[in-house]
Amino acid sequence: MGTWDTGPFDNDTAADLANALDDAEPAERKALIRGVLTRTVDAAGYLTEGEEAVAAAALIAAQCPGGEPIDTPYGPESTMPVFLTDLRTLADDALARIISDEAGPASNWVDPGDWKRWQAMLNRLRAVLAPTPPSLSLFDIEP
DSSP, X not given: OOBOSSSTTOBHHHHHHHHHHHHSOGGGHHHHHHHHHHHHHXXXXXXXXXXXXXXXXXXXXXXXXXXXXXXXXXXXXXXXXXXXXXXXXXXXXXXXXXXXXXXXXXXXXSSHHHHHHHHHHHHHHHHHHSOOOOOOOOOOOOO
C-alpha cells in the first residue's frame, strides 16, 4: 500500500476509489460507496477494502453536520449524490470494524505518531457519522 499521510484519501487504494467514482455514472456512485462499506462490515478475516471504506465514510461524513469537506487532490472531482442516514450508519459500522481489526489497516503504521493521527481521524469521522439519539423529554418538571 502506498501511503503518504493520514487523511482518508492519502493512500493509493483510496485514490483509486476516487478515480472509480469519477469514472462511474452519477446514479452508480451511491452503489459503489454502499458496496465498499457493506463488504467491509461483512468481511471475515483480513480487511481487503479498509482504506476504501475509510474514504467512503469520509465522503458521507462530509455531508453531515460537523463534517469536514474533502479538500485533497486525491479525492473525487465529481459531485457526490446525497447520502441518506442508512449510509451514515453503515459507514460508522465499517469504521468500527476497521478500528477493531488489529491485523488490518491499523497494523500498517510504522510510526506510532502517524498511527495515532490516523486513529484520531477515524474517531472524528465516527463522531460525525454516529446517529444522534433522539432526545425525548420524559417529564416536564417545574420547580
